Amino acid sequence: MAKIAFILLCHKDPDAIIKQAQSLTAVGDYMAIHFDARAPAAAYQAIRAALAGNPNVVFARKRVRCGWGEWSLVQATLLAVEAAVDAFPRATHFYMLSGDCMAIKSAEYAHDFLDRRECDYIESFDYFKSDWIKTGWKEERLIYRHWFNERTQKRAFYAMFEAQKRLGLTRPIPDDIEVMIGSQWWCLRRRTIEWVLDFVKRRRDVVRFFATTWIPDETFFQTLVRHLVPETEIESRTLTFLMFTDYGMPVVFYNDHYDLLLSQDFLFARKVSPLATELKRRLGVLYASEGARFQISNEGRSLFKFLTGRGRIGRRFAPRFWETESTLGRERELLIVVCKKWHVAKRLVDRIRQLTNVPCIEYLFNEEATPLPDLGGIQSTLGKRHRHRRALMRMLFDYYESDRLIVCMDPSNLDLLEDFCNDRALTRVLEVECQFSDSYLIGHAMRVGLAGERTPQETLNRLLPTIRNDMVHESDRIRDREFQNYTRMRELDAPEANAEPLARFLGVGQDKAHEIAATSYLFAD
Known part of the structure; x- marks a missing residue:
């Protein structure tokens, strides 16, 4: 033992x-x-x-x-x-x-x-x-000799380093x-x-070497x-x-x-x-x-990253040149379905596709495996899709030979929404508001690595309100932007009520919009 x-x-x-x-x-x-x-x-x-x-x-x-x-x-x-x-x-x-x-x-x-x-x-x-x-010195820790303490003898520490660097007094690793x-x-x-x-x-030589490394x-x-x-x-x-x-x-x-x-x-x-x-x-x-x-359950690090990330919503310092100097086209319409429950949005656009023949693409900025045509490699990774977002959308319009295109996005993609809504093209946003049960939130936490099969119930009880509030916060941020062509349909509303925002979003008649909104399994988990 x-x-x-x-x-x-x-x-x-x-x-x-x-x-x-x-x-x-x-x-x-x-x-x-x-x-x-x-x-x-x-x-x-x-x-x-x-x-x-x-x-x-x-x-x-x-x-x-x-x-x-x-x-x-x-x-x-x-x-x-x-x-x-x-x-x-x-x-x-x-x-x-x-x-x-x-x-x-x-x-x-x-x-x-x-x-x-x-x-x-x-x-x-x-x-x-x-x-x-991650940052700072790497080989400098080893090839130069460090006799002083960087925290308590900072001036001597860096003076000795600069002197060795200036005179080329490096040393080999054993x-x-x-x-x-x-x-x-x-x-x-x-x-x-x-x-x-x-x-x-x-091996006193090795000991002497490490004794003056940092x-x-x-x-x-x-x-x-x-x-x-x-x-x-x-x-x-x-x-x-x-x-x-x-x-x-x-x-x-x-x-x-x-x-x-x-x-x-x-x-x-x-x-x-x-x-x-x-x-x-x-x-x-x-x-x-x-x-x-x-x-x-081993979710400690991902849980800490998630919780401490709340309230630290970053911004890029400047737009990319291809974003500021390009447009999707004045004559085009980009229709964006925003929904936290991806399966609900996918059912909705699938039904729209059946009844309108408008090209529909699911979560192309969130799922690597989203089916996309070969566009010369620009579609190959999520990173490339985000970096070249406008070029990607123009190529998709051209590929489908259509001036109307529907895509799905997660509510967390506020930067994408702002970018596309500021384009010269006509951009419409339909937010699909869903209800989130505790069981759904637990499943979501497991899918994104915040919890595991063995996470204690006490930890889940403390985590669920934070996740729920985070989803509400994402939705509030979208509404606070007051996008010009924003509409919203809600799980709690009847199909008759949801047909109106859906008709405005799609530019279709009330009857067709009601047929889509009345899809029986639309909000099922």
């Missing part, structure tokens, strides 16, 4: 560290602690005194002063790892933690999880070929090393840890593990759940995140707020529990 030695790097809140160590070792696991030398000595002594009688806790043989982006973080990790290897011969796995991490599964579940597969869990992506680094990158929160087997420690002793905690272990362990024995992922905001800051978890955290396919989470005392208490009790069952 797996026995975990936790490698804890911490620098503050001694009371929380003491509780964390007591909780994680109470079930028979181990912990090696490195407490930052920058922190007060009194806080360190308080931790040592409180854990002195715990045989499952050990401390790094010396403390180093740690700084973000520095080699000191790797050095502190190696010191804690060495202490754990020496003190806990029965430890099978070594798991990196910070003082802000909390277990989000039981110890029983964590041990079973690690026993299932003989592998190391560490993000390990090709440094140069992957897109793990020939037999392929640099990898990934999260510093890993879980490695004992054999792998022993190989790493042996490699550190033998942010080596994202590259050192990731590179060595990939160098020492067969690829088939590496799972390139972290077992610690963490998210980042749009501003690159870690998302902080609070008391009301308990159910969400438990449903993620991870063993720990970072960062838990120091103020989330109830969350910490519940997670501490959970770690020591037996027989707990977890429904893994």
Whole structure:
């Protein structure tokens, strides 16, 4: 059975560290602690005194002063790892933690999880070929030497960098090393840890190289593990759940995140707020529990992206040249059916197609697989369709040899609606207002990745009002634009009432419009 030695790097809140160590070792696991030398000595002594009688806790043989982006973080990790290897011969796995991490599964579940597969869990992506680094320096982290801390010694840091760059003082990467990158929160087997420690002793040249790279905690272990362990024995992922905001800051978890955290396919989470005392208490009790069952839905990141995206409706800075200098044609009519329930809009345009013979195209700006004629490749991807929207529509008018064309759009495509309604062509918009039951909204959440089959009901209950309000907001935004030729038909209205806006939209008689509106299965889910 797996026995975990936790490698804890911490620098503050001694009371929380003491509780964390007591909780994680109470079930028979181990912990090696490195407490930052920058922190007060009194806080360190308080931790040592409180854990002195715990045989499952050990401390790094010396403390180093740690700084973000520095080699000191790797050095502190190696010191804690060495202490754990020496003190806990029965430890099978070594798991990196910070003082802000909390277990989000039981110890029983964590041990079973690690026993299932003989592998190391560490993000390990090709440094140069992957897109793990989204912005900023890439090769500059490696080929120049960095002796100063970018955050606390900014002037010296950049002065040294510019001097090396000006003088061409670059250096090669060790020939037999392929640099990898990934999260510093890993879980490695004992054999792998022993190989790493042996490699550190033998290859001082590699250690010297990484010691003057920038942010080596994202590259050192990731590179060595990939160098020492067969690829088939590496799972390139972290077992610690963490998210980042749009501003690159870690998302902080609070008391009301308990159910969400438990449903993620991870063993720990970072960062838990120091103020989330109830969350910490519940997670501490959970770690020591037996027989707990977890429904893994894993929708945390997509859910966070969705919720934080509300209210951040962007605008393109300027229209494309082909949008401002082209038109669909003054003599043409573009009829746009806007509906959130795509199946309803598809039934409607199918019925329109049967009774009017007007060419109808379904969600061409939303569905990649929408049937379209070959237009020379401009129709091949959603990205191209959006970028060349007016050119695409002109080509469709020409292809169908018609001056009237009907297309379907999602209410979220407000930028497209504004663009087409500002064209010289006559553009009409018909919004189809539908009712949304809870079951439909749950299905929608699953289709777009906000929920899964095992998402807890409590999470769904909190999510549904947000999704419902989001759909209402999309409709309100369209009405607020006050498009000149806007009409609306509603699921709650009788066919007689819906026939009138439909007749104006299509430019057909009342009888034909009523025949379309009276389609019996039109709004069925």
